[in-house]
Amino acid sequence: MKKINFIIIYSFILSSFINGSQDPDIKTNDTYHNLGMMLISGVRSKDIDKIHRALTLGANINYQTKETGDTAFHIACVQASDLKQPLLQAGIDITIKNKNGRTGIDEVNAIMDELLSLN
Numbered sequence: 345m346k347k348i349n350f351i352i353i354y355s356f357i358l359s360s361f362i363n364g365s366q367d368p369d370i371k372t373n374d375t376y377h378n379l380g381m382m383l384i385s386g387v388r389s390k391d392i393d394k395i396h397r398a399l400t401l402g403a404n405i406n407y408q409t410k411e412t413g414d415t416a417f418h419i420a421c422v423q424a425s426d427l428k429q430p431l432l433q434a435g436i437d438i439t440i441k442n443k444n445g446r447t448g449i450d451e452v453n454a455i456m457d458e459l460l461s462l463n
Contacts, residue, residue, distance in 0.1 A: 380407030387416040387427055395427070405436045413442035421448035422455065 383403040386394030395416075399405065408415050417436045420427045428448075432438070441447055446454065 375402075376404065376407075377410075379403035381409075383407055383416055384409060384414075384419060387419045387425065387431075388423075390423075390425055390427060392427070392430065395430070399434060405431070405434050406440055408440065408442070412444075415440050415442075415448070417448040418442055418446075418451055419448075421452045424452075 379398055379401055380403055382401075383395060383398040383405070384407065386392070386398055406415055412418075415436065417428065417431050417438055417440070419425075420431055438449065439447060442451075
């Protein structure tokens with residue numbers, strides 16, 4: 345059943361890319377956001393298959409969340425996740441700054457500074 349649902353969703357997304365819609369800006373923005381959030385969700389849950397699906401479907405590897413401006417790399421860094429290497433291999437830009445003006449590496453440094461100040 346899950347495979348059928350995935351095929352239906354995949355077919356819908358693919359047809360929206362091929363056929364467009366009467367209002368292509370809305371469809372494109374919705375698709376861009378949904379695929380980006382699928383990528384972010386995959387990183388948060390450390391689900392490499394979900395990350396791969398999102399990228400295969402056309403997610404922007406450098407997608408930034410609307411709320412914080414974080415990329416998948418920001419999240420992987422903060423979680424101390426093993427996903428940093430696959431994201432780098434997929435071409436993620438590690439110089440992108442979030443809404444706090446920090447890169448993923450800056451976020452790790454801020455966490456380390458905070459931990460060191462507790463001693």
